[in-house]
Amino acid sequence: MKAKIDFLKSDYKEKIKNAMILKDLEELKIKILGKKGTLTELAKEMKNLSLKDKPIIGQALNEAKEYIKSLLDEKFLSISAKIKEEKLKTETIDITLPGESAENGTLHPITETTELVKDIFINMGFDVVDGPEIEKVMYNFDALNIPKSHPSRDIQDTFYIDDDVVLRTQTSPVQVRYMLNHKPPFRMICPGKVYRPDYDISHTPMFHQMEGLVIGENISFADLKGILIYFVTKVFGDTNVRFRPHFFPFTEPSAEMDVECAVCHGKGCRLCKNSGWVEIMGCGMVNPIVLKGVGYDPNKYSGFAFGMGMERIAVLRHGIDDLRAFFENDVRFLKQFK
Numbered sequence: 001m002k003a004k005i006d007f008l009k010s011d012y013k014e015k016i017k018n019a020m021i022l023k024d025l026e027e028l029k030i031k032i033l034g035k036k037g038t039l040t041e042l043a044k045e046m047k048n049l050s051l052k053d054k055p056i057i058g059q060a061l062n063e064a065k066e067y068i069k070s071l072l073d074e075k076f077l078s079i080s081a082k083i084k085e086e087k088l089k090t091e092t093i094d095i096t097l098p099g100e101s102a103e104n105g106t107l108h109p110i111t112e113t114t115e116l117v118k119d120i121f122i123n124m125g126f127d128v129v130d131g132p133e134i135e136k137v138m139y140n141f142d143a144l145n146i147p148k149s150h151p152s153r154d155i156q157d158t159f160y161i162d163d164d165v166v167l168r169t170q171t172s173p174v175q176v177r178y179m180l181n182h183k184p185p186f187r188m189i190c191p192g193k194v195y196r197p198d199y200d201i202s203h204t205p206m207f208h209q210m211e212g213l214v215i216g217e218n219i220s221f222a223d224l225k226g227i228l229i230y231f232v233t234k235v236f237g238d239t240n241v242r243f244r245p246h247f248f249p250f251t252e253p254s255a256e257m258d259v260e261c262a263v264c265h266g267k268g269c270r271l272c273k274n275s276g277w278v279e280i281m282g283c284g285m286v287n288p289i290v291l292k293g294v295g296y297d298p299n300k301y302s303g304f305a306f307g308m309g310m311e312r313i314a315v316l317r318h319g320i321d322d323l324r325a326f327f328e329n330d331v332r333f334l335k336q337f338k
């Protein structure tokens with residue numbers, strides 16, 4: 001039996017050495033170590049051995065098993081390495097093929113304009129704040145001194161969610177929210193989306209505003225003019241501006257600010273409706289009624305506020321004549337504002 005075992009060892013050593021592929025190895029393994037493998041069958045003959053021979057042959061069988069297993073493992077590793085090497089040799093990358101280029105996106109012109117305007121005010125010490133787009137009627141109208149009968153409250157001009165809640169029609173309610181939570185002095189701006197049921201070449205149902213509010217002691221209309229004129233020169237360069245008296249319920253006195261038309265430089269054209277001027281924002285001294293409403297003492301504190309449309313500023317900066325183009329997401333249009 002010992003001779004049989006030795007024969008198997010050298011026979012399989014040769015066979016394993018000659019195996020070319022993993023499948024050959026698998027077959028050899030089954031042939032010798034499997035349930036009906038040669039070595040397994042041989043072990044079954046142990047029962048016929050004498051007590052003296054049993055342990056000797058048993059040990060020889062175990063050794064043979066381990067020996068063959070280690071040969072199989074060794075060969076398995078060397079075949080696997082060869083397969084990998086072959087793969088690396090054949091699977092070459094053709095570095096002359098053109099790569100897939102990733103295109104850079106661009107900022108939307110409204111985003112780009114908003115960032116520009118924000119930076120100008122941030123550099124003057126303004127905080128940037130946020131407010132909800134779904135707003136209470138109380139903040140959107142009541143607290144801003146807008147009378148119950150005001151036409152802007154009509155369902156033709158405001159998207160109502162229910163009697164007490166609207167899609168905000170302006171960023172001005174954020175003034176109220178901010179004042180209720182802060183003590184003067186402060187300066188803040190609030191950029192954001194607003195909603196009104198309009199749709200034509202100069203109106204879209206959603207558009208963007210930027211609100212501004214400065215409150216402190218001894219703030220005057222001269223401060224308002226100083227800050228807003230500085231802002232306009234930063235955006236449009238050295239250009240003529242004018243303040244026209246106007247009315248807003250939440251400011252007193254109120255004004256609208258015009259800049260000289262960037263297209264015709266005051267000569268008159270389609271954009272400025274031949275007036276030479278384009279209105280860019282509403283502004284004024286915060287109405288004492290609004291100050292009292294948020295618990296400020298109007299004898300101690302005063303301030304000014306302003307509100308502008310981002311689309312209007314972007315139109316003037318880029319000379320675009322149809323506002324709807326901003327929201328049609330035509331990449332050919334949007335790509336121009338790199």
Ligand code: DAH
Binds near residue numbers: 170251283
């Ligand atoms: N909320 C106004 C509008 O949507 C704009 C405005 C005007 C805001 C005057 C102000 C302001 O803060 O003082 O038309």
